[in-house]
Amino acid sequence: MSLMTEQLVTITATVNGDQVTMHVPAHRTLLEALRDLMGLTGTKSCCTEGECGACTVLLNGLTACSCLVLAAEVDGAEIVTIEGLAALDLQENFVAKGAVQCGFCTPGQIVSAHALLAQNPNPSEQDIREHMSGNLCRCGSYKRIIEAIQTTAEGRRNA
Ligand code: FES
Ligand code: FES
Structure with a gap:
């Protein structure tokens, strides 16, 4: 399904020190938003089930599996990826x-x-x-x- 045809949620978050506003499909994960919408491909996609840790980012200072977090949930959050x-x-x-x-x-x-x-x-x-x-x-x-x-x-x- 194309990202363009899905219902979008607008979020603003700090990513690697920069405030960014994203329009993300409601059911897409933070991992997908980072990689597919922001081009931050250093965060890896592997199991997508919270089992392997390849997608680990810092979310408000704590480690989180970005494959288990909906992008829509991170409005107002501070995110640091390997790039930052x-x-x-x-x-x-x-x-x-x-x-x-x-x-x-x-x-x-x-x-x-x-x-x-x-x-x-x-x-x-x-x-x-x-x-x-x-x-x-x-x-x-x-x-x-x-x-x-x-x-x-x-x-x-x-x-
Ligand atoms: S991709 Fe394996 S824990 Fe997220
Ligand atoms: S999976 Fe190859 S270095 Fe860890």
């Missing part, structure tokens, strides 16, 4: 530690890791495992992802 994240050190450490294999899960992993380090600058391995449990990696890079997060945390503490 100031986390170069995390990205560099994911690469340096070999935590990026196919890379499909990586944006969601980095958004989740960023949220973890914002609330806990010195997470234990168990803290990391628990916080990241909603982000699946089909390439099995979990150990390297943990190392990348630990290295980033250590770097920030020593900065």
Whole structure:
């Protein structure tokens, strides 16, 4: 069905620091609005059922699966996607530690890791495992992802 023929809802939200007004079909998800209407394709679409974490964004400062949120629900919200994240050190450490294999899960992993380090600058391995449990990696890079997060945390503490 064409987006143009569907009933549209007008929302205004802050996306990566910019206030944007979107006309979104009432039943479309935030994930679809980000990717299809705004061209923010760094947020990945995979299971679309809240199971894999590939679509993770920050919604009012907390991680959220954008495939489970209706775009119409985010009127007035603050959204940060991987494109708007100031986390170069995390990205560099994911690469340096070999935590990026196919890379499909990586944006969601980095958004989740960023949220973890914002609330806990010195997470234990168990803290990391628990916080990241909603982000699946089909390439099995979990150990390297943990190392990348630990290295980033250590770097920030020593900065
Ligand atoms: S695409 Fe949203 S959790 Fe998998
Ligand atoms: S790096 Fe391939 S799914 Fe995680």
